[in-house]
Amino acid sequence: MDYYSLYTLLLEAYGLQGWWPLTGRAGSGAYNEKGYHPGVYHLPESGNEQFEIALGAVLTQNCSWHNVRICLERLSAAGLVNGEIIAQMDETELADYIRSSGYYKQKSRKLRILSRFLVEGSWLQGCAGNKPSRAELLNLWGIGEESADSILLYAYGVPCPVVDASARRILARFVDEPSLSDETIRRGMEFAALKGEAEGTPPVSFLNEFHALLVKHGKAVCTKRNPRCPECCLLSCCAYDKQKV
DNA sequence: GCCCAGGAGCATA
DNA sequence: TATGCTCATGGG
DSSP states (O other): OOOHHHHHHHHHHOOOOOOSOGGGGGGSOOOOTOOOOOOOOOSSSHHHHHHHHHHHHHTTSOOOHHHHHHHHHHHHEEEEHHHHHHHHHHHHHHHTTTTTGGGGGHHHHHHHHHHHHHHTTOOOOTTTTTOOOOHHHHHHHOOOOHHHHIIIIIEEEEEEEEOOHHHHHHHHHHTTOTOHHHHHHHHHHHHHHHHHHHOOOOOOHHHHHHHHHHHHHHHHSSSSSSSGGGGGGGOOOOOSSSGGO
């Protein structure tokens, strides 16, 4: 079974996820109380919303979204969800706002570097603006592949796959290949996105939901330890040896 | 008390 | 190339 069929099963099981959440929009319009917006895939409507996504991408590094949300709400309440402001802000002061996401000293530095890059390159112009390249983002200290791809996909509408720990774990189990490479996963996702496009789903929407659904499944069922295989929507087609559980 | 979460960079072999 | 360590908070 290919990734497209897997995606279809996850979508049937969990529904549209509505990523990337924007706390600044929580509870308004198409956005639910936590800022998710299932079925709405338009690009962020302002530079500040693009910046909020970039902020979240760094803050969520090895950290649950629950903790990230606490930081974003604090920053938002203080009017700090703004690239120009964060780029000029004292790192120690910023660290106080993002303490609850962990690694706050490192993340404070990462955010200053990323903010300066986005501001100096005039890359916070909203949906009609220019987009930084993947190589430019990866060249920044503190931005790895997952962060770069999340920013490109969710803040800039670039149809690039996002491979994270959930994707690696789920797909490695699915094909019973513990050493499944990120590149193999990316290719599989891109191929599935093309199939989705033929079925009428824009690649950006597909890759958006695919990443979000994998995270959802990884948290709800295909957990790192003690996966709940009996209740898994992929049970009949997954190669993972349930006897090991 | 333990492990984990929507990682990334660096040292070591 | 490939592990292993560090960074650090909040929830289960």
